[in-house]
Amino acid sequence: MFIQTIDILGTIAFSISGVLVAMNKKMDAFGVFIIAFVTAVGGGTLRDLLIGATPVFWMTDMTFIIVISAAALFAVIFRNYIKHLRRSLFLFDTIGIGLYTVIGIEKGMAVDLHPIFCIILGTMSACFGGVIRDILCNEIPVIFRKEVYATACILGGLTYFLMLEFLEDRNYLFIIAGLVVIAVRLLAVIFKLTLPSLYKSEAELK
Template sequence: MIEVLDFIGVFVFAISGVLTAINKKLDLFGVFIIAFVTALGGGTLRDALIGRTPVGWMQDLNYVYLIIVGYIIALIFRNYLNKLRISLFLFDTIGLGVFTLIGIEKGLEYGLHPTICIALGTITASFGGLIRDILCNEIPLLLRKGTIYATICIMGGILFFIAQFLGLNDSINELITSLFIIIFRLAAVRFNWSLPVFSIKA
């Protein structure tokens, strides 16, 4: 289940990166680089933090092949995908839910505290997109008002450990956690939920 989810996350984040790069009018190599860092940036940072080296994609080239497939598919169907206003958002949201879970599971493999596992899940899910947005000269989605990007990852991680404490089946817990993050983010954007924004009076 985890391996399947991991591949799904890499695939959809690669497509998200391709669509973002195309909208920024990058060349073919630039588009591939954005797809690559979007799909694997968060996982690479997570692995480096927990000392899992060489990092995951260097030990399993299937990740690279999957990015190439997503890259080609997104290029071929770019006009169709671009006409769907929500396509980029949906791919990004699916990746968010899947990668949060992957990061939590990697932390558990290393026997880390639940708080650290949740942080690793948030890093895995968010930092690929953070790098993508910085390279594309955008204010990172992670930091924008109205996205509550990282907050949703944290809430999903808390839900995961509550369900685990209650003895819920692992596969069901993984599915519920991913769906919670995906659905909650869709609802947050639909109803314009956001964290408070503070300003300093002149």
């Protein structure tokens, strides 16, 4: 119940971020909906395909399609007011990636993958919806350039496996790892941390 609520908040935040990017690209109603949908479920879909968990998760549960449709409709109607919700959306989004990371990790463990690949699956679940959104909108994915999104997921995943030996209760593990993802992302945004870019800036070249 608690997890499901978080899942829905994350799905809402992801869908709305999709709507905003799609409207910027002057897409029609259908395009906007597809981008919202792909942003919300794209990462988990890729995860399910790679481990062979088909039909993929959103096809066997009506929750996702309903929540995404409602969120997309809301975002389209109130598009001029959404900027006032920026802070809430950022929070939902951050909580969402925390949750998605841990869900991805546990899906990997269920098919006996090595911890490294579980962490990769978790990170993918959380981040690749945004990657597919950016590709469909003909942009270089934003997380490849200046987000700590993925770093937060990876650190949360490492925490999960480091604590796996000490903690019997999977529920605590789930919550702690999720909180690490959320904390790292919040700190990174507050202190404006980014990963180093690997090219010389124009200033350096002079």
